[in-house]
Amino acid sequence: MYHLHIENSMKAPVFTRASPEDIDKARAAYPVLAERFKITIGCDGDIFDRAMETADFLISSVPPTDRIPLAKRLRWIQTTAAGVDTLMPLDWLPKHMMLTNNSGPHASKCEEYCLMALVALQLGVPQFVHDQAKRIWNPEFTIPVRGKRCLVIGYGDLGQAASRAAKTLGLVTIALSRTGQGEGPANKLLKIDALDDELPKADFVVVAAPLTPSTRNLLNRTRLQMLKPTAGLINVARAAIVDYAALAERLDARAMRGAILDVQSPEPLAATSPLWGTTNLMITPHISCDDPRYIALLFERWIENFARLEASQPLHNLVSREQGY
């Protein structure tokens, strides 16, 4: 029998926590889980050290990195989050252990959110949001979005979802990634080095990259100034990739068309933040990519990865120590 320990966190959203009922459902769905695994569930460290005496596998939103090296048999850690920026650098991770992220189950919702947000920016919805609060009827008539140009930063799970949304809307879609290599829905995939060439041409920019030392503050004040005054920005990834203070200044000065931000740092966004009232800025509370069927989707992918492990195939979503995602 293997031992799988699941470590919940009360700081993480409720749907990311596995309940005993979730485990029962997973055991029913996957006989391998029922037959070959002992499963324990802990929360915020209550039984963590004891579990690590015997656990082979760990699923955790934020693994307690200081205690991982003490685990005796642990060989694979699965996070419940797609972004692992808070776990970097990986110097806490013993060489014989593997870390996988939860990139994947976020794609369907992200694609739909980007469809919504791209059209909303084109229509001027962020302004209507502020107008509604002020009870102001102030129509603005825009042409359809079709044919405009969308720049997607990042081309993993979220970036490809954003690119599919942009293509569905008939946008010319340019995606940027670290390597500039790969297949996918974008019209063109370029290396991130093309960023400064592409920013001045974009009608929309969708931030969908992992937060790493290379992407932190990527859209800084200087780069935001390269955008057209008619450009709109969407962030479904991590707040620290964009200089929000500089963005807010440009929005308030009407030097940009608008922005729709789903991510903040820290979250929840403080009631005192000036972003709530920034001109042409619409805020959603980090809901763009998370699906409440989270644990079921996680197990679906974990079981698939376990089969790969047994077949000595490389795991999907393996986090690279060098690239940080």
Add this chain to the structure above:
Amino acid sequence: MYHLHIENSMKAPVFTRASPEDIDKARAAYPVLAERFKITIGCDGDIFDRAMETADFLISSVPPTDRIPLAKRLRWIQTTAAGVDTLMPLDWLPKHMMLTNNSGPHASKCEEYCLMALVALQLGVPQFVHDQAKRIWNPEFTIPVRGKRCLVIGYGDLGQAASRAAKTLGLVTIALSRTGQGEGPANKLLKIDALDDELPKADFVVVAAPLTPSTRNLLNRTRLQMLKPTAGLINVARAAIVDYAALAERLDARAMRGAILDVQSPEPLAATSPLWGTTNLMITPHISCDDPRYIALLFERWIENFARLEASQPLHNLVSREQGY
């Protein structure tokens, strides 16, 4: 030479008014207009009676119905609006004259708006709009919209656009029309008689019908009560088709998921209206379907219809005296 008179109205949105520059562009684009037409432009009746001495054709947002019967040679009136409910009944229209509406150029924007609004309802954006005004971060995590059921009321230009949007999102799309006959993007097209059967099954309802005596107050209090508590409503057509007071009551009681309303009666919506603050209600200021390239799109279709007239073919968008659209 024919005489085409264009009557602008200062009450109509600015992009629906034809300027001398618009006419120059249309003449350049369509030689038949330059070669065979004298064109006059009036505004709010300034030269209307004189123009009607010789005009063969009239393009007008709201034709002055009391003075039309005095026109000597007039045979075809084209409205700049898609909905002609304010011109009903047509007893002012002499038997030898034809009236055409401007259904058609609204489709592209309407489709995009419906994409935005369907996803926004699924995500709970109407609530986030109110939360943003109150500086509240209150996430709600929903599953993707794909696979849900959308009921589209009306299957003209707007109804088909709404159906295309719903299909793009992977929704099971049921459309209702007066006849229940015809081709188009919906999975199923039924007669409007099926309304009471379909309302309780719908996850989303999109109102996209013309306002006529048969559709006025169609979604009355009783019918709104047939909707699921998780259902969302979108109105891109005319406010009077839905009992907004009853809708607001249900939204405030959280007996419905949400609504996105682009149309009001009267417009602009008064600052004192309780709708601005209604729970889970998002308001946009009648911008869902209007494209600022309006006059160019109107001429494109008018020229095509003029060719049909010369070929003795029935005009597109001919308003029926019986059906009222």
